[in-house]
Amino acid sequence: MHIARVETIPEVLAVAKIIVSVAISFLTAMLFAPVWAHILYKYKIGIKIKTKSVNGEKLTYAGKLHAYKDGTPTMGGVLIWGTVVVLIISMHWLAPELSEFFCNVWVSRLDILSRSQTYLPLFALVTTAILGLVDDWMSIRKIGKNKGGGMQVTWRIFWVLGITSLGSWWFYEKLGWDSIHIPAVGDITIGLWYIPLFMLVVISTAFSSNETDGLDGLNAGVLVQAFTALSIIAFAQGRMDLAAFCGVVAGALFAFLWFNFYPARFFMGDTGAFSLGATLGVVALLLNSVLVLPFLVSIYILESLSVIIQLTSKKFFKKKVFLSAPIHHHFEAIGWPETKVTVRFWIINAIIASVGLMIGIVGGG
Numbered sequence: 335m336h337i338a339r340v341e342t343i344p345e346v347l348a349v350a351k352i353i354v355s356v357a358i359s360f361l362t363a364m365l366f367a368p369v370w371a372h373i374l375y376k377y378k379i380g381i382k383i384k385t386k387s388v389n390g391e392k393l394t395y396a397g398k399l400h401a402y403k404d405g406t407p408t409m410g411g412v413l414i415w416g417t418v419v420v421l422i423i424s425m426h427w428l429a430p431e432l433s434e435f436f437c438n439v440w441v442s443r444l445d446i447l448s449r450s451q452t453y454l455p456l457f458a459l460v461t462t463a464i465l466g467l468v469d470d471w472m473s474i475r476k477i478g479k480n481k482g483g484g485m486q487v488t489w490r491i492f493w494v495l496g497i498t499s500l501g502s503w504w505f506y507e508k509l510g511w512d513s514i515h516i517p518a519v520g521d522i523t524i525g526l527w528y529i530p531l532f533m534l535v536v537i538s539t540a541f542s543s544n545e546t547d548g549l550d551g552l553n554a555g556v557l558v559q560a561f562t563a564l565s566i567i568a569f570a571q572g573r574m575d576l577a578a579f580c581g582v583v584a585g586a587l588f589a590f591l592w593f594n595f596y597p598a599r600f601f602m603g604d605t606g607a608f609s610l611g612a613t614l615g616v617v618a619l620l621l622n623s624v625l626v627l628p629f630l631v632s633i634y635i636l637e638s639l640s641v642i643i644q645l646t647s648k649k650f651f652k653k654k655v656f657l658s659a660p661i662h663h664h665f666e667a668i669g670w671p672e673t674k675v676t677v678r679f680w681i682i683n684a685i686i687a688s689v690g691l692m693i694g695i696v697g698g699g
Contacts, residue, residue, distance in 0.1 A: 411606015517697020627692025
């Protein structure tokens, strides 16, 4: 009877590729985290806790609750996307050489840079990360017309529209995407409507990620869950480079979370929250899992809805629905410790994400 050797089984090799990618990413980010933290503290790249909103209104709760965080370094997101970019580019050049050196063709599989699977997520990650980095720097140095500094929302939207327009054009024209997948039903062709759908998904996840990034570890924990789930869905679809890409992001996020959980050594900043949210949307689109994405980041929906409800109520009824928005601040305001809000939000998101993961696998996307 013929027994297959383990190293020749495609599924085992693919799982090994993902696990090794995650491990290398985690260890690399853990190694450089103290170095990056030292730089941030040395050059005083810290946040200034806002006491007023962008329209000049006094922040009754959020400013007081987080006053002790004033001066804590931001731009920690550079550790995440920097690790991802450096590893993917370096392994693209080193993997073939290492494969020859170790006389093992499997090592070449660690090169996950591919036109059809990882070019666009990497492009989205880098471009939005740079946008967020500029915004973070403007906030720290109090540059700009906003009270307290920072890029104006209109300018941020303008640049994001430019980036997403390019991405949607690439999907539609170069990759031929013009349909949306409904789990257990199939693909429905929507033609040119795919372009605004692409832009809506990426912009929504980018801004929702930014809104959720208000408590130590909260957004990083949600993003870890989402990228891990998308990695599993990508694996189920046989898209191993994309699965490994999500694994690399998740590995860097785990390392970041090690330092970002309460009390945070440094914060993600817009350069992390904005870029990772946008990249999450692009990956979901590549996997045709747009309808699964809301399950994977259910907390994003809760946070964004709370902001919309609060702003609408204040504008039309001159009263607040929540003590503070986004809603994680509301729970802080009624007396919940920050860690309790964070962990309970993680649990809620994990339960709903598990349902989404099952839908994504069984429903074919």
